Amino acid sequence: MAYDGTDYHGWQLQDNVKTIESELNAAINAITGEDIQVIGASRTDAGVHARGNRAVFDTSSAIPAENWPMALNSQLPEDIRVVSARETEPYWHPRKCATLKTYEYVLDCGRIADPIGARFAWHVPYKLDVDKMNEAAKVLLGEHDFTSFCSVKGTALSNVRTITDISVIKEESRVIQDNDRVVISVTGNGFLYNMVRIITGTLVEAGRGKKTAADIKEILDNKDRRRGAMTAPPQGLVLARIVDME
Amino acid sequence: MAYDGTDYHGWQLQDNVKTIESELNAAINAITGEDIQVIGASRTDAGVHARGNRAVFDTSSAIPAENWPMALNSQLPEDIRVVSARETEPYWHPRKCATLKTYEYVLDCGRIADPIGARFAWHVPYKLDVDKMNEAAKVLLGEHDFTSFCSVKGTALSNVRTITDISVIKEESRVIQDNDRVVISVTGNGFLYNMVRIITGTLVEAGRGKKTAADIKEILDNKDRRRGAMTAPPQGLVLARIVDME
Numbered sequence: 087m088a089y090d091g092t093d094y095h096g097w098q099l100q101d102n103v104k105t106i107e108s109e110l111n112a113a114i115n116a117i118t119g120e121d122i123q124v125i126g127a128s129r130t131d132a133g134v135h136a137r138g139n140r141a142v143f144d145t146s147s148a149i150p151a152e153n154w155p156m157a158l159n160s161q162l163p164e165d166i167r168v169v170s171a172r173e174t175e176p177y178w179h180p181r182k183c184a185t186l187k188t189y190e191y192v193l194d195c196g197r198i199a200d201p202i203g204a205r206f207a208w209h210v211p212y213k214l215d216v217d218k219m220n221e222a223a224k225v226l227l228g229e230h231d232f233t234s235f236c237s238v239k240g241t242a243l244s245n246v247r248t249i250t251d252i253s254v255i256k257e258e259s260r261v262i263q264d265n266d267r268v269v270i271s272v273t274g275n276g277f278l279y280n281m282v283r284i285i286t287g288t289l290v291e292a293g294r295g296k297k298t299a300a301d302i303k304e305i306l307d308n309k310d311r312r313r314g315a316m317t318a319p320p321q322g323l324v325l326a327r328i329v330d331m332e
Numbered sequence: 333m334a335y336d337g338t339d340y341h342g343w344q345l346q347d348n349v350k351t352i353e354s355e356l357n358a359a360i361n362a363i364t365g366e367d368i369q370v371i372g373a374s375r376t377d378a379g380v381h382a383r384g385n386r387a388v389f390d391t392s393s394a395i396p397a398e399n400w401p402m403a404l405n406s407q408l409p410e411d412i413r414v415v416s417a418r419e420t421e422p423y424w425h426p427r428k429c430a431t432l433k434t435y436e437y438v439l440d441c442g443r444i445a446d447p448i449g450a451r452f453a454w455h456v457p458y459k460l461d462v463d464k465m466n467e468a469a470k471v472l473l474g475e476h477d478f479t480s481f482c483s484v485k486g487t488a489l490s491n492v493r494t495i496t497d498i499s500v501i502k503e504e505s506r507v508i509q510d511n512d513r514v515v516i517s518v519t520g521n522g523f524l525y526n527m528v529r530i531i532t533g534t535l536v537e538a539g540r541g542k543k544t545a546a547d548i549k550e551i552l553d554n555k556d557r558r559r560g561a562m563t564a565p566p567q568g569l570v571l572a573r574i575v576d577m578e
Contacts, residue, residue: 201411
């Protein structure tokens with residue numbers, strides 16, 4: 087699935103608000119007449135977007151897998167699109183299988199915020215030093231306890247995760263001359279609550295020269311969220327893709 | 333100025349609706365206490381966007397030109413941003429000076445519409461032949477009477493305009509795999525009402541093999557709007573830039 091998360095209260099079902107999951111359940115149930123709840127791969131936060139999220143559901147419907155995208159898209163709001171579908175093994179669970187997820191975070195570093203990219207970027211009106219950001223990012227590579235990079239509201243049993251790839255690149259804005267866009271791309275086997283947004287807040291401080299790679303190593307080692315940087319806002323974040331590891 | 337035109341009834345002042353011009357006038361008048369109406373360079377239609385529109389106004393305010401962007405942006409809604417400002421010669425008129433305007437039109441040619449680019453593209457779910465589109469586009473290069481490419485609601489004294497550059501390129505979508513984006517870029521000394529959107533509708537037919545370059549030559553020569561193709565919807569169109577010719 088790809089979606090513009092701006093108008094949704096995130097993935098997960100909640101009372102009285104629109105979520106990606108509630109829209110998807112409603113679409114499936116309108117088609118099948120069954121009472122189905124999907125299981126999502128990535129439970130994106132309110133306002134976060136996706137280019138490649140996944141969900142699984144059981145149905146006794148005879149609709150072949152390849153026809154589901156069109157059937158669902160006819161029911162879903164236009165800002166949520168199912169891009170492809172396939173049949174899975176029974177009991178396959180999209181969060182209990184070995185996958186690598188890639189998130190991207192877009193920073194608009196112009197003095198004046200680009201109004202055309204505003205739904206999908208965080209406006210940070212500073213010249214960021216991308217080399218320093220990459221140096222700081224390298225500290226986070228590999229297996230670590232990411233407690234310092236997890237919201238205190240996180241409820242995971244373990245805060246150990248592995249980041250397999252992290253990079254920061256600078257692009258020219260196509261909208262406002264001399265505005266830079268900085269894109270942080272993080273790949274790993276799983277992410278804690280707000281983890282990519284806290285990593286982003288931290289790398290922005292590195293890019294502004296307010297934190298060094300050594301500071302970030304210390305924050306990581308401290309395993310204390312209070313030592314970390316601010317949580318970046320949701321609209322710059324997109325779940326870019328999920329890749330199976332087997 | 334750059335703006336996301338989605339929520340506006342176009343550039344031009346109209347009763348009881350939000351337009352780019354009305355927002356800009358209100359911002360200037362809030363700052364100066366004067367009763368100023370701007371003159372815009374490109375009176376974009378409802379739903380059309382801009383990366384580089386211009387406007388001029390007379391004021392007795394002592395605010396230096398370089399401070400106007402920040403002053404105006406503090407008053408304007410976030411989807412309209414003033415990017416730069418300068419003092420002009422007296423009586424300079426942004427539509428009566430020699431400029432080249434470039435418009436871009438973005439087509440989303442995926443089978444499934446990209447929900448993340450949807451505000452800024454027209455979903456045309458066909459494989460378009462970009463070579464055929466470029467061949468057809470060449471017919472429009474140069475000075476012509478573009479009556480066949482002007483809305484019947486157009487009120488220009490002459491329908492003769494010059495297109496100095498027109499090209500069609502294909503890009504990969506960054507959102508949905510295998511979705512192509514096709515971008516039509518048109519530069520000229522001025523454009524008639526709906527002209528770029530009618531050119532786009534026509535080039536899409538060329539890309540689908542429904543019209544040849546010879547057909548388009550005939551449409552142009554006929555000087556009859558009824559012979560042309562449909563007007564493409566506004567949301568794919570952006571005024572990319574205006575360049576002074578002197």
